[in-house]
Amino acid sequence: MNTVFPNRLVEIIASSIDEVRDSSIDAICETASLAELLDHASALDAFRRSEPNLYHRVRALFFLQSIYRYHLPKRLPADDAGLIPYDGYEHLLGRRFLEAIDVFLQHQQNVGPSDSIASALAAAYHQLGFQTLADQVRRSVRTFRGNQWMFRLGHPADHPLRLRPEMLAADPATGTMPILRERTAVRMDFSHSAWSDIFFLGMDFP
Known part of the structure; x- marks a missing residue:
């Protein structure tokens, strides 16, 4: 049974058919009128507010950012820049994107x-998309038992990982320091942050 979606862009996000899901947003928006773009934006905003799937929500947010950043301004009069509400501007600076x-x-x-x-909305949707991903990463990392040591360190001496002593000594003949070739899981990689073992941030349960 085929699912009927209220909007073509929502269908691209939520469809289970690869050919539909891989469609380009630009192909639809390039030929859309101003009214049609606003309809797309309204449908996407309603979708991201009610959709439980994190990947779908994030994709909707970036679709919205694309509409307001790249497509909608081309349909607007060039001599009518408009104004931005100051309270919205304050929310944006305070990272209160919703x-x-x-x-x-x-x-x-x-x-x-x-x-x-349009520029203000594009910025807010863009930042909200990344904030949504970051929040999911924090939740995932904190709740996974193998990561909990990262949040229990009160002092560098508490760190459970150690460098071998020979890595800290210069070569007597050349004065050069050893080079470490890391082949561990990313979670144990000293050159990365604690979050970097999550490669696909759009997953519901990375």
């Missing part, structure tokens, strides 16, 4: 779309 988006969308509904509000 609140910023709500303020910007309400302003757009009240006065109509403008280049400025």
